[in-house]
Amino acid sequence: MLLENKVVLVTGASAGIGRAVAIGCARHGADVAINFGRDTAGAAAAVAAIEALGRKAVAIQGDVAEPATARAFVEGAVAALGRVDVFVNNAGICPFHAFLDMPAETFERTMRVNMHGAYFMVQAAANQMVKQGDGGSIIAMSSISALVGGEYQTHYTPTKAGVLSLMQSCAIALGKHGIRCNALLPGTILTDINKDDLADTGKRTYMEKRIPLGRLGEPDDLVGPTVFLASDLARYVTGASMLVDGGMFVNLQ
Ligand SMILES: NC(=O)C1=CN([C@@H]2O[C@H](COP(=O)(O)OP(=O)(O)OC[C@H]3O[C@@H](n4cnc5c(N)ncnc54)[C@H](OP(=O)(O)O)[C@@H]3O)[C@@H](O)[C@H]2O)C=CC1
Numbered sequence: 001m002l003l004e005n006k007v008v009l010v011t012g013a014s015a016g017i018g019r020a021v022a023i024g025c026a027r028h029g030a031d032v033a034i035n036f037g038r039d040t041a042g043a044a045a046a047v048a049a050i051e052a053l054g055r056k057a058v059a060i061q062g063d064v065a066e067p068a069t070a071r072a073f074v075e076g077a078v079a080a081l082g083r084v085d086v087f088v089n090n091a092g093i094c095p096f097h098a099f100l101d102m103p104a105e106t107f108e109r110t111m112r113v114n115m116h117g118a119y120f121m122v123q124a125a126a127n128q129m130v131k132q133g134d135g136g137s138i139i140a141m142s143s144i145s146a147l148v149g150g151e152y153q154t155h156y157t158p159t160k161a162g163v164l165s166l167m168q169s170c171a172i173a174l175g176k177h178g179i180r181c182n183a184l185l186p187g188t189i190l191t192d193i194n195k196d197d198l199a200d201t202g203k204r205t206y207m208e209k210r211i212p213l214g215r216l217g218e219p220d221d222l223v224g225p226t227v228f229l230a231s232d233l234a235r236y237v238t239g240a241s242m243l244v245d246g247g248m249f250v251n252l253q
């Protein structure tokens, strides 16, 4: 088992990619602490699925946009599970909206959840890892959108580029502590975040046609790459980014 007895923390794990990754890490031997915002039932389902695999789990509620949430999550996870070996920064929102009339609140909320949330969460996890003194692995869920734009994502794509950049700088800042920092760049993965957007069948068909592997992604597609980066198999990998997009990014023609 690649993550035998490791303690993994995942933000935004009541649904979608975060929940799949949390359960996937447990399948590979980890105990898991999850953060979630509002979906108590989703968080409970994730905890139940992890416990059914014979691993420990704890769910801690908190809005990642608030800096205090980060400290509370890490402290709560350590109280319940003893330490932090792997930290997955996943929580994020993407309220699709046109650029010219973007409400200031939508822009600011997206920045606070996706970018500020990532910064404070990663900082809190890194401080705990430094205190423990034996390294760790930090993984951020960036996006293909860190590299390419979206008409209705002008507030969102900069946060994903920011998260990618955060991992690059943290790889430098934390390398001396043996803490590896890497980014995953999912393509289009079917979750609640894009359910309404992809209800437009024309858009969905267009997206599917852009993907050489012939299908949109599923949350479970992120499990293998996360477990790899979390594990000692990736012991010399830091500051790296990995597209998990079925080949969409390279498909020009
Ligand atoms: N789906 C996709 O195509 C892609 C997604 N990504 C990224 O992957 C990550 C996960 O997205 P995905 O699984 O699709 O989205 P989902 O909407 O399915 O899940 C989002 C998760 O984040 C949590 N969350 C949202 N806001 C907050 C908050 N303020 N505080 C704490 N938790 C919060 C939600 O919890 P709750 O509902 O309980 O508040 C939920 O668990 C995001 O960072 C997204 O940008 C990247 C590329 C592609």
Ligand SMILES: C[C@H](O)[C@@H]1OC(=O)[C@H](O)[C@@H]1O
Pocket (backbone or CB within 6 Å): 094, 142, 143, 144, 145, 150, 160, 186, 187, 188, 189, 193, 194, 197
């Ligand atoms: C929410 C979008 O469908 C999704 O988010 C991303 O980061 C990808 O670029 C997709 O557009």
